[in-house]
Amino acid sequence: MSAIDWIHSFDRFDGKGGIKPGLERMVAMLDRLGRPHDALRFVHVAGTNGKGSTCSYLASMLQTAGYKVGLYTSPYLIQFHDRMTVGGVNISDADLADIVGQLRPVVEEVAATEAGRPTEFEVLSVVSIMHYARQEVDVVVWETGLGGRLDSTNVVTPLLSLITNVGMDHQAILGDTIEQIAAEKAGIIKPGVPVLTTAWGKALEVIAQTADENGSELLQFDRDFSAERTAFGWDGQTFDWQGPGVAFGGLQIKMLGQHQIFNASLAVAACVKLRELGIEVSEESMRAGLMNTVWAGRLEVVAQSPLTVLDGAHNPEGAQALGAALQELMPERKAVLIVGVMADKAIPEVLAPLLPLASQVIVTRADMPRSASVETLAQMIHGLDPELPVALSQSVEEAFRLARERVQGTDETIVCTGSLYMISEARALFFH
Structure with missing residues (x-):
């Protein structure tokens, strides 16, 4: 061992x-x-x-x-x-x-x-x-x-x-x-x-x-x-x-x-x-x-075209901070939001500050048992904003593929947030 x-x-x-x-x-x-x-x-x-x-x-x-x-x-x-x-x-x-x-x-x-x-x-x-x-x-x-x-x-x-x-x-x-x-x-x-x-x-x-x-x-x-x-x-x-x-x-x-x-x-x-x-x-x-300080997964820009940001906002205060920062940094732009959260978190309170900034949401999950199911996340989002388009993806990699398709021809940003475990998987797609 x-x-x-x-x-x-x-x-x-x-x-x-x-x-x-x-x-x-x-x-x-x-x-x-x-x-x-x-x-x-x-x-x-x-x-x-x-x-x-x-x-x-x-x-x-x-x-x-x-x-x-x-x-x-x-x-x-x-x-x-x-x-x-x-x-x-x-x-x-x-x-x-x-x-x-x-x-x-x-x-x-x-x-x-x-x-x-x-x-x-x-x-x-x-x-x-x-x-x-x-x-x-x-x-x-x-x-x-x-x-x-x-x-x-x-x-x-x-x-x-x-x-x-x-x-x-x-x-x-x-x-x-x-x-x-x-x-x-x-x-x-x-x-x-x-x-x-x-x-x-x-x-x-x-x-x-x-x-x-x-x-x-x-x-x-x-x-x-x-x-x-x-x-x-x-x-x-x-x-x-x-x-x-x-x-x-x-x-x-x-x-x-x-x-x-x-x-x-x-x-x-x-x-x-x-x-x-x-x-x-x-x-x-x-x-x-x-x-010289850098800290991975905290409002981290990992790509420029399309602009792609990762942030491990896994609790309500973190989500509020992320929402406020995005409103400052891109006041005229919407985001395609990739979200995956652990099942034991206050999920509606994590989602609420971020959904107004999104044109659409792709729900996904980290590859671990504690992750909330994509069906649960989609249901909660629908309860908070019935008009917001939601797509379901069972893997972080597929979620990014869908997000890139959705932002083509727009000036929208991809924002991936939620569990730090999911952010870890997302970073692996950009840094080998």
């Missing part, structure tokens, strides 16, 4: 199957390995949307400043190895196999205890910690998988805790109110560790209260740091940033949409705070790092 097959042999945590959230298995594995995470410095990032982009901006700026950076993200979009990189380089097959060889007896030992058999994500998180410890990285940019309080990644005490926005997602596991979900995200806050956030409203209130209870300094967007967008287009965006005692004008990013200004702003605020902790990142490194 290959290292990847072995990792995939563990159960996923999906709120079902009797798998209980908790850190017992993580602690048990890491204790037996000599607690390698204690020798590493982390920046821990939680939130509903924008975690991956924020992590990517931050890792890029730190790498540009000369640091050896570990980046842990999920899910992967191109290949399995993407989720754990050092200096932008994926873990190798040889390193993965070697680490798994060391970890397997530890996992078997823990599985035989009351803690029980680890989940797939727990195993992945330990593998990544072992990889970063072996590589002796300077900083790990460490993204939560789901939630925060009981997430596998929450075994570390970071230099900083970052929380992006908080919205309605994974309600079956995290709770069905913003306050409950925010409390889970705020679970990454550690005593005395500074917290930076772009959350707002009721979520911000929960985060602020948790920070106060932990004696942690709170830096919040629009109070302690802010950003103002000064230009945007299909080639990128420019913004001015202001924080405590420091300001940067004309920062540039390639990633699209107003929401990316928030993500980049949070990453800049983290760099400024890290400077106070002795991790020096110059203004030049920040500028170059931001400009």
Whole structure:
């Protein structure tokens, strides 16, 4: 059995199957390995949307400043190895196999205890910690998988805790109110560790209260740091940033949409705070790092003729952000919309912000059991907009073939959105 097959042999945590959230298995594995995470410095990032982009901006700026950076993200979009990189380089097959060889007896030992058999994500998180410890990285940019309080990644005490926005997602596991979900995200806050956030409203209130209870300094967007967008287009965006005692004008990013200004702003605020902790990142490194940041599947232009955009908007807030960005970028144009969503998502709420921008919709599904059926998606679209033409396709590849046929002779854009698993399949059609 290959290292990847072995990792995939563990159960996923999906709120079902009797798998209980908790850190017992993580602690048990890491204790037996000599607690390698204690020798590493982390920046821990939680939130509903924008975690991956924020992590990517931050890792890029730190790498540009000369640091050896570990980046842990999920899910992967191109290949399995993407989720754990050092200096932008994926873990190798040889390193993965070697680490798994060391970890397997530890996992078997823990599985035989009351803690029980680890989940797939727990195993992945330990593998990544072992990889970063072996590589002796300077900083790990460490993204939560789901939630925060009981997430596998929450075994570390970071230099900083970052929380992006908080919205309605994974309600079956995290709770069905913003306050409950925010409390889970705020679970990454550690005593005395500074917290930076772009959350707002009721979520911000929960985060602020948790920070106060932990004696942690709170830096919040629009109070302690802010950003103002000064230009945007299909080639990128420019913004001015202001924080405590420091300001940067004309920062540039390639990633699209107003929401990316928030993500980049949070990453800049983290760099400024890290400077106070002795991790020096110059203004030049920040500028170059931001400009060089790319993050697959986030309003990503993958073809020009016809203009084709991929975006993994898999929850209501993500769909709203995508809808707002498309309205800005193509106010006079309609889109042929390719949509595929996981069955456990709030599907009508994901569809609603996007359907007004579409001339027609092609529903499809990722090649995995959790995908909603195309018939279900088509029925929901008809319920939201009975007049909107809908075509059904059982594969992502066929969906794109249909979309290209539909846009011929028009100035319409192809927009593919929904599940990140589907976006992964779509990217494979453009990048080999």
